[in-house]
Amino acid sequence: MKTLFDKIWDAHVVSAVKDGPTQLYIDRHFCHEVTSPQAFNGLRARGLKVFRPEKTTLTADHNTPTIDQDQPVKDPISKNQLDTFAKNAAEFNLPLFFPLGHIKNGVVHIIGPENGFTHPGATIVCGDSHTSTHGAFGAIAFGIGTSEVEMVLATQCILQSRPKTMRITFNGKLGKGVTAKDLALYMISKLTTGGATGYFVEYAGEAIRNLSMEERMTVCNLSIEMGARGGMIAPDQTTFDYVKGREFAPKGEEWEKSLAYWKTLKTDEGAKFDKEITFDAADIQPMITYGTNPGMGMGITESIPTLSEVDEAGRISFQKSMEYMGFQPGDKLEGKSIDYVFLGSCTNGRIEDFRAFTAYVKGKKKADNVVAWLVPGSWMVEKQIREEGLLDILTEAGFALRQPGCSACLAMNDDKVPAGKYAVSTSNRNFEGRQGPGARTILAGPLVAAAAAITGKITDPRA
Numbered sequence: 349m350k351t352l353f354d355k356i357w358d359a360h361v362v363s364a365v366k367d368g369p370t371q372l373y374i375d376r377h378f379c380h381e382v383t384s385p386q387a388f389n390g391l392r393a394r395g396l397k398v399f400r401p402e403k404t405t406l407t408a409d410h411n412t413p414t415i416d417q418d419q420p421v422k423d424p425i426s427k428n429q430l431d432t433f434a435k436n437a438a439e440f441n442l443p444l445f446f447p448l449g450h451i452k453n454g455v456v457h458i459i460g461p462e463n464g465f466t467h468p469g470a471t472i473v474c475g476d477s478h479t480s481t482h483g484a485f486g487a488i489a490f491g492i493g494t495s496e497v498e499m500v501l502a503t504q505c506i507l508q509s510r511p512k513t514m515r516i517t518f519n520g521k522l523g524k525g526v527t528a529k530d531l532a533l534y535m536i537s538k539l540t541t542g543g544a545t546g547y548f549v550e551y552a553g554e555a556i557r558n559l560s561m562e563e564r565m566t567v568c569n570l571s572i573e574m575g576a577r578g579g580m581i582a583p584d585q586t587t588f589d590y591v592k593g594r595e596f597a598p599k600g601e602e603w604e605k606s607l608a609y610w611k612t613l614k615t616d617e618g619a620k621f622d623k624e625i626t627f628d629a630a631d632i633q634p635m636i637t638y639g640t641n642p643g644m645g646m647g648i649t650e651s652i653p654t655l656s657e658v659d660e661a662g663r664i665s666f667q668k669s670m671e672y673m674g675f676q677p678g679d680k681l682e683g684k685s686i687d688y689v690f691l692g693s694c695t696n697g698r699i700e701d702f703r704a705f706t707a708y709v710k711g712k713k714k715a716d717n718v719v720a721w722l723v724p725g726s727w728m729v730e731k732q733i734r735e736e737g738l739l740d741i742l743t744e745a746g747f748a749l750r751q752p753g754c755s756a757c758l759a760m761n762d763d764k765v766p767a768g769k770y771a772v773s774t775s776n777r778n779f780e781g782r783q784g785p786g787a788r789t790i791l792a793g794p795l796v797a798a799a800a801a802i803t804g805k806i807t808d809p810r811a
């Protein structure tokens with residue numbers, strides 16, 4: 349009896365040392381401009397080639413501007429980063445390179461699945477913590493460091509020690525107006541940011557099975573924010589329907605063979621996990637964060653904990669985060685004015701997020717006091733937004749669309765929230781300074797973001 353994780357892991361072991369790390373074969377390697385330069389330098393220094401060039405997909409996303417992408421990049425650091433990336437892709441003959449402006453360009457964890465690079469049963473790595481996103485397809489997907497990027501480029505393998513396994517089951521159904529992001533923020537608020545450290549998580553249960561692929565990606569994306577090595581969901585018809593026909597998905601006979609194998613990828617009845625946790629989906633309401641880590645979340649109608657409700661050991665950092673956010677313990681945040689709204693990132697920058705946001709703002713008007721950055725996760729998402737007529741509805745409601753990239757998720761470009769300003773953000777991290785020095789981030793799902801953009805305040809989208 350094996351778990352889903354065990355089945356995929358065991359199928360990729362090249363060699364194993366007793367009590368040591370395992371040499372694991374990697375099916376797909378994703379690469380972006382921030383964590384790859386030193387890896388390529390390492391290869392150059394040792395005179396090594398890339399072992400399997402067609403197994404690495406490269407896209408520029410972190411340092412990219414979200415306006416005027418057809419113009420030369422103005423910021424010299426970003427320009428250097430992007431030029432180096434292009435030089436490396438050319439020098440090492442990497443055919444799957446999607447630079448700025450390319451139709452396949454976008455945030456790495458968005459372009460992978462939408463182009464069919466991400467498959468069930470695969471091992472997937474990238475020098476990026478949110479690689480966990482790809483686990484939504486029933487893959488073992490995790491972030492790696494730059495020296496490991498070099499290892500994968502040179503050998504298509506990686507040395508890894510086997511993580512412990514955890515299953516998190518969500519019974520029942522999500523309420524109306526409650527999104528996958530709310531489910532994930534709820535889970536992290538219960539488990540805390542360290543609650544899954546050392547584990548690889550499988551998500552299960554009725555509420556998970558009912559999620560679309562985009563929603564499953566949102567949940568797996570956030571696994572890392574509770575410390576997990578990765579998160580995964582067993583593939584099913586929803587998964588197969590999503591993958592089928594995508595450009596880099598298996599085709600013809602290869603598809604039939606893959607499908608037959610993918611259908612075996614589920615945890616066997618009675619297989620043991622190192623830890624099991626169960627939640628009831630009906631307990632979840634739209635979520636917001638109030639502090640400076642993703643675990644500091646609460647239902648939108650709830651109040652920030654009072655000092656006495658916080659563990660003594662955590663009080664100093666709790667107070668520090670209250671000062672940074674400009675909140676008081678015990679505050680209710682519903683109705684509080686905000687300044688910025690960011691819809692985007694590898695957490696919520698997919699087409700369904702834009703559909704949800706647009707459906708909410710349709711026929712309404714953006715609040716005058718809000719600056720709204722709507723940043724599609726990729727050019728394919730951007731194209732779809734236009735084709736489906738969403739852009740017309742957004743424009744009518746007073747919104748504009750920017751060009752794809754990580755953008756204000758980590759503000760490595762010009763999309764920085766000014767110090768002291770409040771941003772309701774669909775991204776994944778609310779750390780101090782994450783969206784710009786002094787910026788105050790309130791994490792939420794696309795519906796809460798839409799409601800805030802319309803009222804200029806923290807607003808329950810169900811109201």
Ligand SMILES: CC(C)[C@H](C(=O)O)[C@@H](O)C(=O)O
Pocket residue numbers: 382383410475476477478491758
């Ligand atoms: C730049 C990169 C290393 C980083 C990560 O690994 O997560 C970034 O994507 C982030 O979200 O903070």
Ligand code: SF4
Pocket residue numbers: 409410455456457476478693694695753754757758775776
């Ligand atoms: S969108 Fe944000 S979380 Fe995702 S890869 Fe880019 S910076 Fe990291």
